Amino acid sequence: MKEELICGPHAVLAALKAHADEIDGLWVSNERQDPRVNAVLDAARETNIKIHRAPRAALDRMSDGVPHQGVIARRFAAPRPIHEDLGEFIASISGKPLILVLDGVQDPHNLGACLRVADAAGAQAVVVPRDRAAPLSPVARRAAAGAAETMPLFQVTNLARALDELKEAGLWVIGTAADGEQSVFQADLKGPVALVLGGEGDGMRRLTRERCDLLVSIPMGGTVESLNVSVASGICLFEAVRQRLPTSK
Secondary structure, three states: OOEEEEEOHHHHHHHHHHHHHHEEEEEEEOOOOOHHHHHHHHHHHHOOOOEEEEOHHHHHHHHOOOOOOOEEEEEEOOOOOOHHHHHHHHHOOOOOOEEEEEEOOOOHHHHHHHHHHHHHHOOOEEEEEOOOOOOOOHHHHHHHOOHHHOOOEEEEOOHHHHHHHHHHOOOEEEEEOOOOOEEOOOOOOOOOEEEEEEEOOOEOOHHHHHHOOEEEEOOOOOOOOOOOHHHHHHHHHHHHHHHHOOOOO
């Protein structure tokens, strides 16, 4: 089973709460004595995780450049869900699914931020391709601020086929593009929806774009031509959230 590090008190605490059985050690800087770290230590003690106190320099070497704020956990990661699980997962969702699909997001900071946004918006899962995509690394986990431990992430072999599977499950697949047919604020996002966003620079690939039922754009009022993918994800996801809010009579 693969070993990985989780860096930062927020991400480590989330991992301890969600998957304590996968964590076999906690390293805390000698210099940290504060309520935030105490909460991590308490969670580790409750689940009998071995705690190591060490100089900050030792944690710097251990994290290999990933910011850790004096807290690192070592985890033996369980395998992530694979493509074959996606249809069954969608069928198990009660209510109207809201899924975020990322095509070609290769920056781990962006992947982590997108997981965090998806979690905040109440999306049920994030779908990414196995190739041309950032791994769920310590950098991505830290950027996710705990959402990597709670948000299902499906890494699929063939993204176009996965989109077909989502469509067969009754989801409306909506992609974002500068030349979208309408604004995301005009689109109907109240039903079962998979929102598809492209990665840094190139956006969605051709086959991904062709699988979309509708292309929408985010109106841009300034001089910049595009937004960071995590910002764009937040706009689209929370527009879906806004549309799904109950209306007062």
